[in-house]
Amino acid sequence: MINWTFSRFPESPPLRTTQLLERFFSIAEIEENQKYKIPKRQSEWLASRLLAKRLVQKIIASDSPLPLKSITIQKESSGVPFVVVEGMGRVGWLSISHTRGGVLAAFSQINSIRFGVDIEFIDPRPLEIFADYFTVAEIAWLSTLDEQEKDVCSNLVWSAKEAFLKAIEKGLQMDTRKINIHPPDVCSQSKGWNAIDFSVEGNRLLDWQLLFSLNHDYMMTICLPAVQKSQLIELELTSAFD
Ligand SMILES: CC(C)(COP(=O)(O)OP(=O)(O)OC[C@H]1O[C@@H](n2cnc3c(N)ncnc32)[C@H](O)[C@@H]1OP(=O)(O)O)[C@@H](O)C(=O)NCCC(=O)NCCS
Missing domain, CATH: 3.90.470.20 (4'-phosphopantetheinyl transferase domain)
Structure with missing residues (x-):
């Protein structure tokens, strides 16, 4: 099964960016965020990471919801994103796209699956x-x-x-x-x-x-394996900065 979600976000990062970073992001993620100097790019990064973390949190079964801080979105040198969960290591497959105030993210818990999403x-x-x-x-x-x-x-x-x-x-x-x-x-x-x-x-x-x-x-x-269409499920989450 592949779960996907779409959200809108403002083109400038919210005033409470520092609080969001401290509350929901790891030190390595905060360092990555600080590399971006252009407000639009900072906003895309923050919105896409928060949405992806919430998507993963909804899908990964656990007795109580995993804290967003324990879910980190990292990147291969090629740019391919991946998810690491504290105590579980690398999980599933993630794809992200962001443009002009819209972000699309899809995640599957199945480690062997591959797919890509894009939004324009x-x-x-x-x-x-x-x-x-x-x-x-x-x-x-x-x-x-x-x-x-x-x-x-x-x-x-x-x-x-x-x-x-x-x-x-x-x-x-x-x-x-x-x-x-x-x-x-x-x-x-x-x-x-x-x-x-x-x-x-x-x-x-x-x-x-x-x-x-x-x-x-x-x-x-979305580009996905030929057999997967019936298992493409939308999840409605709160908008990125809420
Ligand atoms: C992947 C690519 C098609 C992205 O398209 P885009 O329209 O610019 O941007 P989108 O918002 O649709 O997608 C960006 C996301 O795609 C993902 N991505 C980047 N490279 C990827 C790849 N090779 N395969 C799969 N996903 C990739 C990342 O999650 C990225 O989000 P981030 O920039 O916030 O980390 C294209 O820009 C590209 O090849 N980028 C690679 C650049 C890069 O990071 N190079 C590093 C080595 S030189």
Whole structure:
């Protein structure tokens, strides 16, 4: 089972940041936080870590809720996040994404599972800025869409690529043009998660699936093992800084 959650957060860190850090974060996490000097980045870091800790706290079974301070979010040198719980060591698999006041986090307690999430704020962006990242086929079908569909679909393409790259733990070390996103039927999408047709280096992958969901002004995507869709569960948590 994969649990996911979405939350909004203000673009500046809250006035009580010091108290939140002292109450809920380890010394190593506080040191990581202090590396960030830009308020927007500090806010993203704080919101994503608090949300991820709350998600893990909800999922890990214990007699009483684990203190948030005992759950730490750490990072591989590649940037891949992972969860360490005091007394349990490294647990499960975590994926995080944050953008423009929105954060998406997903966690599974199963150690062997891999997945990646991404969230994009649906901004109008000219297709030219994607020329180095999208395939010729993607640019071609996006160019046929009206302005509103183009904004939704270009964010979907970018987000889906990032979710896939996070699931395979590569991040932007891999050329995003190796992944080709096929035109989705955004108009007939249902509420919740919808499938995205895609191929990697010309092959349709049997092991992975990509899904998208439109959440107000945000495009959310997840790349997960092909067999997992029915076990994708939303958890509603308090907003990040509450
Ligand atoms: C992974 C990547 C696609 C992230 O996309 P983004 O749109 O910039 O940012 P998102 O908010 O969607 O995701 C960021 C989160 O992805 C996760 N992440 C970073 N690298 C990752 C990877 N290789 N695989 C999976 N997840 C990764 C982290 O949790 C990160 O959150 P944090 O920056 O607060 O720690 C891309 O920016 C990248 O490759 N980053 C790696 C940079 C890095 O850390 N390099 C370190 C070695 S040089």
